[in-house]
Amino acid sequence: KTMMFGPWPSGPIWFVWVLMTFDLTASLLYRVSPHLLEPINRLSIMGFERPSKFWLFLVVVSAAAYLPMLVHYGQNYWFELGPFSVQASRVLLYASYFFIGAGIGAANLEGGVLSAHGRLTERRWFWTGVTLIPYALMWVMIYIKRQIIGNPDPLPGWYLAAYGSFYVLFSASILFAILAYFLQSKAVGPTLLDRMQSDAYGMFLVHYPIVLWLQYWLFDMDLPAIAKAAIAFFATVALSWAATAVLRKLPGANYVL
Structure with a gap:
């Protein structure tokens, strides 16, 4: 409709x-x-x-x-x-x-x-x-x-x-x-945020379906809201980062991600 x-x-x-x-x-x-x-x-x-x-x-x-x-x-x-x-x-x-x-x-x-x-x-x-x-x-x-x-x-x-x-x-x-x-x-030397920098835009592009399905998966679980928020946040960061790292290995992907 x-x-x-x-x-x-x-x-x-x-x-x-x-x-x-x-x-x-x-x-x-x-x-x-x-x-x-x-x-x-x-x-x-x-x-x-x-x-x-x-x-x-x-x-x-x-x-x-x-x-x-x-x-x-x-x-x-x-x-x-x-x-x-x-x-x-x-x-x-x-x-x-x-x-x-x-x-x-x-x-x-x-x-x-x-x-x-x-x-x-x-x-x-x-x-x-x-x-x-x-x-x-x-x-x-x-x-x-x-x-x-x-x-x-x-x-x-x-x-x-x-x-x-x-x-x-x-x-x-x-x-x-x-x-x-x-x-x-x-700080002097690479930090976690420095390592994440080159993948940050790709993480932004791919994170939405990841966080959406994580929230759906957590919806019926008997957990405090703060625990669900923490799981969704850290899992989204990890999975988005991993997905971006994989996608950036595709030919030409570096021009976009």
Whole structure:
């Protein structure tokens, strides 16, 4: 029925086509001018010593891309075209993060905000603390929605603007906290994550059916939820990694995986 009359739900893998669209757009823009991302790269270089400046840039751009769309469309509306869908309020937010990330990696990566030797790695606890503030405020807004204004549908614009602002601050802050942790943990010699790096994209592509069937297999087992989650996680990582390693031995597979 859904094939004939719709909708065509794409499930959790909807983001794959969004990334492909961003990739194609970036390729076309690069053909127009290879220097379009240079301003972002210059800001990244400034962020080597002052990561807070780049954080502020990320917050301002993502707020401008996200808040108007959120207030206008709400949080539950999706753009749909056949089997392709994307959440309306977040499509420009995703694009902002994608192209800002591309700008960081365009050149001078070791001299920019994501350098393992920059100031970001020295202040990982600071960014962890900063993350907790908007996170707590988001929970305050959830309490207001549920207990004070009665969870109306649609939510009022003032609520969406306030919650969205805290969400933008939280997203930028936790991104810096996570990156600071991993950059600081960069050890001499290969680590497990280093060994996984070349297979990471392939693992992303093949993991979905693996985790889906693992969850189905675990569904009727009399185990605590935390145990099921741990089994599903570690088994998915191991099986996805193994499947990718096998697939990469096929002729030409390295160009894709």
